[in-house]
Amino acid sequence: MDTDNPQIVLGAMEFGTRVTSDQAFAVLDSFVAGGGVWIDTANCYSFWADPSGVGGASERVIGAWLRARPGARETVRIATKVRQNPLVPHSWPKSAEGLSARAVHAGVQESLERLGVDHVDLLWAHAEDRTVPLEETVGAFGELAAKGVALRIGAANHAAWRVERARSLAREQGVEAWTALQLRHSLVQPRPLTPVAEAGHRMLAAEDLDHARSEGLAVWSYSSLMWGSYVRPDKPLPETYDHPGTARVLAVLDDIAGELSATRNQVVLAWLMRQGIDPIVGASRVEQIEEALAGRRLRLGDEHLARFAEAR
Template identity: 85%
Template sequence: MNTTDPQIVLGTMDFGTRVDRERAFAILDSFVADGGAWLDTANCYAFWNDPSGVGGASERLIGAWLRARPGARDAVRIATKVRQNQLVPHSWPESAEGLSAHAVHAGVKESLGRLGVDRIDLLWAHAEDRTVPLEETVGAFGELAQGTVLRVGAANHAAWRVERARSLAREQRVEPWTALQLRHSLVQPRPLTPLAEAGHRMLTAEDMDLARSEGLAVWSYSALMWGSYVRADKPLPPTYDHPGTSRVLAVLDDVAGEIAATRNQVVLAWLMRQGIDPIVGVSRVEQIEEALAARGVRLDDEHMARFAEAR
């Protein structure tokens, strides 16, 4: 896996829709002031909450914040995604842009305009597009990585597709995908049970093996399960209703009490202890402050073993 220290990534999916400009600006200011660096967005965020029926609101808000904060661009790194934005309002997935060379280049051009920047620090392929030859997608990402994109990665891709893409990149002599983004948290759904969330792909042992063998970064989304660890009004989805969840949550309470940390902080520390960068989506300043404080939470081998046994 990537040898750099894991970091808390600020997820901005709801910025500009459910999280208004004032609150989003305050969260971004607090994140940067406390040493946060990575912002994670996507060109499709968040079309399902936007009356327009298309994405772009999150990127536009980040762009407005950058314009209002001279010097902020040098303090943050921006990751965005192409693949899922609708080309026809209120028509997903039928009109999703896909990963053709044209779609990738057009998506990035539009993202740069909304963000008001001349480079993207990490560009993700948001999901697989098996209607397009992988060679074409790899080539498009590789071309962008020679100019406006500094690094490329794959979100919600099967490990074998990532490795195949990396092999194709070597053949084409272009920049390969060097980062994975997948759904992962301390609690796990019932084995072999489909997820309700369309397009989500869970992190697997195979993904971690690939990351460790190839030195890839791993980012996890839904790290805090939409607040379910700490909010009684946000129960875990039914797919998490199994004995392993009860055992894990009991250990979580014990460990949190022993080290004087919150449940959320222990979960984030558990992820970072494995070299994973957790993405944290928040709607209030105090939530990002709590998350960033997890950088100071230390779990030892005994803690990790207790969690492993409970799962």
């Protein structure tokens, strides 16, 4: 995870639920064949789409793929998350596991069993849990890092000040600190001060990027391609994105895509990576991940960035 060399991350959220095992295996094979490395999942994926009402399906599919592909574990890096998995089926957020030391250790152990591995390359705190002292959460993540169960740790959907407070506590405790951030971000932006409809999503703000750059933290973005809304007429952008700035940005996007003989999605991914962000791309079909990986060759210049900035 090189902050100077952003990568396309394969998002595995729908594996085992909306994406069948066969489809997921094909996407994973294509991703690796195309030089992809990082796979992002979570222990709660996707409880809302699973008849069981709890998560684990995505990790089980990835684990089955690893078993079916000898040597794949040496090729890929796996990131997973703890915090949101319901402890009682069909009871979220009331029964979400949280970030107590007990919950973190139990959640990771169950993830390792589903994945069939002895460690993950990156462990995320999926969201804040302010019912638990931050010192306790930091200590739990630090203990897992010290044991080699998590080679690196990060914070998803956390306020910048909470991340930096946690990093300070880690220094005080003498344990590994969070060194990666995961937040929602894409080229188009919702109306200012308008909350997004998706529960638990936290948008990347200018202060997050400033914080990451000043502290040398990696930044991953989710919902990078807006669920296909850039390229699929049947998937319009959410209502909160309906404002004049979106229309202007999309017009510039079309112009630049035409000039560079690229797709809209490829330009969006290039725009994110130009800023040092690792975009997570969810894919249900091989051609989707092939398109994304092909976009790595696309290079946007300062002039392109300026045109997008002016359109906002």
